[in-house]
Amino acid sequence: MDRKPIVAGRFYTDNPQELKNEVEQYTGPRKKKSKPPYDKLVMLPHAGYVFSGGTCGKTLAEVSLAPVVILLGPNHTGLGAPLSVWSTGCWNFPGGKLDVDEGLAAQLLESGAGFVSNEAAHSREHSLEVLIPFLHHVNPATKIVPVCVSESAPRSLKKAGEALAEIIERSSKPVSIVVSSDMSHFITAEMAKKLDSIALEAVIRMDPEGFYSAVSTNNISMCGVLPMTLGMYAVQKNGAVRGKLLDYTNSGKVTGDYESVVAYAGVIIS
Numbered sequence: 001m002d003r004k005p006i007v008a009g010r011f012y013t014d015n016p017q018e019l020k021n022e023v024e025q026y027t028g029p030r031k032k033k034s035k036p037p038y039d040k041l042v043m044l045p046h047a048g049y050v051f052s053g054g055t056c057g058k059t060l061a062e063v064s065l066a067p068v069v070i071l072l073g074p075n076h077t078g079l080g081a082p083l084s085v086w087s088t089g090c091w092n093f094p095g096g097k098l099d100v101d102e103g104l105a106a107q108l109l110e111s112g113a114g115f116v117s118n119e120a121a122h123s124r125e126h127s128l129e130v131l132i133p134f135l136h137h138v139n140p141a142t143k144i145v146p147v148c149v150s151e152s153a154p155r156s157l158k159k160a161g162e163a164l165a166e167i168i169e170r171s172s173k174p175v176s177i178v179v180s181s182d183m184s185h186f187i188t189a190e191m192a193k194k195l196d197s198i199a200l201e202a203v204i205r206m207d208p209e210g211f212y213s214a215v216s217t218n219n220i221s222m223c224g225v226l227p228m229t230l231g232m233y234a235v236q237k238n239g240a241v242r243g244k245l246l247d248y249t250n251s252g253k254v255t256g257d258y259e260s261v262v263a264y265a266g267v268i269i270s
Contacts, residue, residue, distance in 0.1 A: 001089045012130060041231050041267075044266060045183075047264060066173070068144075069135060070145045073125065077124045082151035083114045091132050154229070164230070177234060199214050202214050206242055
């Protein structure tokens with residue numbers, strides 16, 4: 001089954017040529033081509049391009065993604081299963097598509113770690129869709145495995161992450177993880193930066209347990225805490241020891257309103 005875009009014309013233009021130009025503009029000259037060694041995990045924001053496209057593009061210009069990408073995103077709608085995999089077909093966007101790596105998706109479903117084939121979770125979810133044109137720009141031959149994550153139990157996230165790590169380790173093809181998440185929502189820019197720095201510091205020191213705890217304890221409204229925790233457990237098992245913050249900004253820099261912002265970060269774990 002192929003997925004059609006649902007936020008084209010809202011989060012980004014639905015005109016194929018304008019979209020291509022916009023993504024190229026945000027990404028700029030790529031400083032790092034997609035070749036080995038590939039980065040293990042990249043975290044990108046998923047707002048309207050006018051707000052988060054710069055951070056998304058700037059981050060992707062600095063990274064090297066494998067030809068297969070596991071996409072981990074939050075579930076804003078509440079639909080579907082806790083670990084919902086889109087396991088077949090392709091994801092379309094205006095002017096192109098990315099194919100699903102059906103073999104890798106099948107391995108996730110067979111892992112016994114809670115991953116299930118479920119399209120309902122993705123049917124009205126924007127968090128992964130908005131990244132597809134950027135990933136296509138980086139490498140049109142990229143294959144993806146989209147996973148919508150609403151599982152909130154830390155033990156289950158660790159189990160799923162470690163199962164994902166084993167699948168990546170066994171894969172005959174290199175695999176990167178891309179996590180979709182915005183940071184703090186609808187607070188002052190000053191408070192957002194203060195709270196987000198707590199979460200991001202745990203990411204940089206590669207502490208998934210501490211990261212999950214920091215977000216929960218401090219009530220940080222980071223929508224992708226669950227997929228990021230899962231992803232961090234996966235790359236930690238595969239040897240990652242440190243992350244790096246590549247960009248941080250907020251919507252106030254576009255709207256001029258710094259009293260109620262949404263913040264965005266670009267992170268790489270090599």
